[in-house]
Amino acid sequence: MEPKTTSNPAQRIRCIVKLGGAAITCKNEFETIHKENVKIVSQQLRQVMLLGSASEKVLGMDWSKRPGESEAPSVNDDDSDQYVHNSEKFVVVHGAGSFGHFQASKSGVHKGGLSQPLVKAGFVATRISVTSLNQEIVRVLAREGIPSIGMSPFSCGWSTCGRNMEVADVSMVMKAIDSGFVPVLHGDAVLDTSQDCTILSGDVIIRYLAAELKPEFVVFLTDVLGVYDRPPTEPDAVLLREIAVHEDGSWSVMDPAVQDASRKVVVTVAAHDTTGGMVTKISEAAMIAKLGIDVYIVKAATEHSIIALSGRLKHHVPEDWKGTIIRFVK
Amino acid sequence: MEPKTTSNPAQRIRCIVKLGGAAITCKNEFETIHKENVKIVSQQLRQVMLLGSASEKVLGMDWSKRPGESEAPSVNDDDSDQYVHNSEKFVVVHGAGSFGHFQASKSGVHKGGLSQPLVKAGFVATRISVTSLNQEIVRVLAREGIPSIGMSPFSCGWSTCGRNMEVADVSMVMKAIDSGFVPVLHGDAVLDTSQDCTILSGDVIIRYLAAELKPEFVVFLTDVLGVYDRPPTEPDAVLLREIAVHEDGSWSVMDPAVQDASRKVVVTVAAHDTTGGMVTKISEAAMIAKLGIDVYIVKAATEHSIIALSGRLKHHVPEDWKGTIIRFVK
Numbered sequence: 001m002e003p004k005t006t007s008n009p010a011q012r013i014r015c016i017v018k019l020g021g022a023a024i025t026c027k028n029e030f031e032t033i034h035k036e037n038v039k040i041v042s043q044q045l046r047q048v049m050l051l052g053s054a055s056e057k058v059l060g061m062d063w064s065k066r067p068g069e070s071e072a073p074s075v076n077d078d079d080s081d082q083y084v085h086n087s088e089k090f091v092v093v094h095g096a097g098s099f100g101h102f103q104a105s106k107s108g109v110h111k112g113g114l115s116q117p118l119v120k121a122g123f124v125a126t127r128i129s130v131t132s133l134n135q136e137i138v139r140v141l142a143r144e145g146i147p148s149i150g151m152s153p154f155s156c157g158w159s160t161c162g163r164n165m166e167v168a169d170v171s172m173v174m175k176a177i178d179s180g181f182v183p184v185l186h187g188d189a190v191l192d193t194s195q196d197c198t199i200l201s202g203d204v205i206i207r208y209l210a211a212e213l214k215p216e217f218v219v220f221l222t223d224v225l226g227v228y229d230r231p232p233t234e235p236d237a238v239l240l241r242e243i244a245v246h247e248d249g250s251w252s253v254m255d256p257a258v259q260d261a262s263r264k265v266v267v268t269v270a271a272h273d274t275t276g277g278m279v280t281k282i283s284e285a286a287m288i289a290k291l292g293i294d295v296y297i298v299k300a301a302t303e304h305s306i307i308a309l310s311g312r313l314k315h316h317v318p319e320d321w322k323g324t325i326i327r328f329v330k
Numbered sequence: 331m332e333p334k335t336t337s338n339p340a341q342r343i344r345c346i347v348k349l350g351g352a353a354i355t356c357k358n359e360f361e362t363i364h365k366e367n368v369k370i371v372s373q374q375l376r377q378v379m380l381l382g383s384a385s386e387k388v389l390g391m392d393w394s395k396r397p398g399e400s401e402a403p404s405v406n407d408d409d410s411d412q413y414v415h416n417s418e419k420f421v422v423v424h425g426a427g428s429f430g431h432f433q434a435s436k437s438g439v440h441k442g443g444l445s446q447p448l449v450k451a452g453f454v455a456t457r458i459s460v461t462s463l464n465q466e467i468v469r470v471l472a473r474e475g476i477p478s479i480g481m482s483p484f485s486c487g488w489s490t491c492g493r494n495m496e497v498a499d500v501s502m503v504m505k506a507i508d509s510g511f512v513p514v515l516h517g518d519a520v521l522d523t524s525q526d527c528t529i530l531s532g533d534v535i536i537r538y539l540a541a542e543l544k545p546e547f548v549v550f551l552t553d554v555l556g557v558y559d560r561p562p563t564e565p566d567a568v569l570l571r572e573i574a575v576h577e578d579g580s581w582s583v584m585d586p587a588v589q590d591a592s593r594k595v596v597v598t599v600a601a602h603d604t605t606g607g608m609v610t611k612i613s614e615a616a617m618i619a620k621l622g623i624d625v626y627i628v629k630a631a632t633e634h635s636i637i638a639l640s641g642r643l644k645h646h647v648p649e650d651w652k653g654t655i656i657r658f659v660k
Contacts, residue, residue: 135462
């Protein structure tokens with residue numbers, strides 16, 4: 001019998017995962033990956049994506065040289081026929097964190113103006129930085145046996161108009177998914193029809209893909225437990241467990257029940273985040289939720305993130321689960 | 331006055347350059363770039379692309395961390411307004427050399443069959459390898475001040491049918507060029523509608539792009555002086571200076587004039603080259619020449635390659651120039 005990796009085109013996309021820049025990179029160290037987090041995130045993704053794959057039977061898919069090595073790694077393909085599993089359809093989108101930010105802000109790529117040599121150089125430099133992060137993320141995922149395929153929004157032909165998503169043909173992303181791969185996209189420098197160029201953030205990509213691909217749910221992996229009512233560094237910050245999004249796009253906190261109406265949600269915007277911090281995140285999440293797609297914002301590489309990624313929250317939210325659920329409520 | 335990097339959409343593409351895998355990598359060292367060659371090639375490309383750019387005034391466009399460094403490089407943008415130049419429209423396509431080959435041949439990606447776990451893993455592994463080479467080539471070009479943009483055929487949505495180029499929307503490549511960038515494409519693992527997947531070679535990409543973009547000329551940079559009548563390692567191998575391509579696609583050697591009709595052209599196929607060696611190269615080159623586009627096959631990083639890249643051969647071939655010219659002759 002021919003071994004098969006099931007890939008049913010009719011099967012619904014299970015999940016779009018955002019790997020937040022703050023969770024996968026060391027924020028204050030230039031172009032440095034948070035290796036530990038990325039490794040755990042990859043292991044959790046494998047667990048939820050590759051149903052029925054025992055961890056001792058991973059066929060690693062990064063066969064490239066590692067730093068300090070000169071030989072090809074040995075590929076354990078003796079019993080590759082046994083690597084048979086159903087694979088859930090996932091899409092990964094990651095932010096930039098300490099990659100790309102320096103290059104983008106130094107040159108003002110987000111403001112456009114490719115006729116200025118500095119902007120043009122910054123565009124090239126930004127793409128080099130974010131694609132090198134993408135390459136690393138793809139490699140770590142591949143080492144875990146996830147069939148990850150790096151896809152740059154620029155190369156996909158995606159562009160913006162006035163910094164809003166314009167042309168975005170998702171057919172190649174769909175084809176990659178239907179062929180059994182896990183596309184790994186990223187925030188990127190792209191062409192903009194009104195201002196030459198800009199930065200397309202991972203969050204905007206997520207929203208667009210959610211509308212096009214209609215996944216069962218969306219998970220944002222961040223570096224804090226979820227959305228708080230004020231900066232999480234403040235002692236009395238309260239984690240918002242559930243936010244309801246209404247028909248008109250407005251949203252309200254359902255859990256914890258707000259006693260004091262004057263206690264407004266104060267959201268934190270990390271200084272390092274050129275593409276907007278939590279404010280952007282909640283608005284983007286609310287727009288996704290409005291499509292009837294549950295959004296979970298959760299701390300990466302924790303016991304809470306694996307629960308969110310598994311999709312179990314749809315049916316039951318454990319008492320001790322920490323994170324934020326954003327849902328459409330009619 | 332606003333500084334301008336001229337980018338006239340109506341301007342014809344000057345040249346498509348193939349950086350042969352054998353010229354830019356160390357053939358027998360796994361995933362090792364031929365740094366010296368790549369650097370000289372990049373310098374030569376800058377010289378011919380960026381008209382009027384003095385070498386001391388290069389605005390480097392790779393602002394990422396170098397191995398062993400932890401800080402962002404200093405960006406000398408004090409007088410960025412002075413980096414004003416006309417830029418010739420170039421497209422770069424590179425082969426894989428010692429990248430991708432191991433992964434592709436180990437798994438048989440070129441034969442297709444994504445339902446086999448080893449092929450699927452090899453597809454992922456091949457893409458990781460060739461895109462990491464692409465990333466490095468883009469970085470070296472960017473350091474020389476060439477606004478290089480990596481574009482993967484897979485991400486561009488290109489696919490094949492029965493290993494022949496099928497879907498290939500070049501509009502994004504054109505947009506990148508018209509925005510003043512130099513697209514850098516590469517041989518890649520791609521989806522194939524009849525056999526799931528295959529390897530799309532750089533040479534096939536070149537032919538397709540030549541037909542679509544109609545450049546003034548095409549240059550193949552290789553690791554030998556040009557095309558010989560027999561393997562160039564043989565003592566009596568003769569460099570073919572000019573090959574004429576005829577209406578019916580056949581080709582004949584014009585220079586040196588063949589005295590002995592029995593001395594047939596014997597072409598060498600490097601054992602390392604899964605995508606075909608010189609045979610493929612001549613057939614691909616002949617198909618390009620048939621479009622009325624001159625093709626120059628020349629040794630990379632030499633005094634001969636800079637002459638070919640400059641486009642001067644169209645008007646005059648110096649006596650001491652070494653290389654092969656392939657031209658359409660009615």
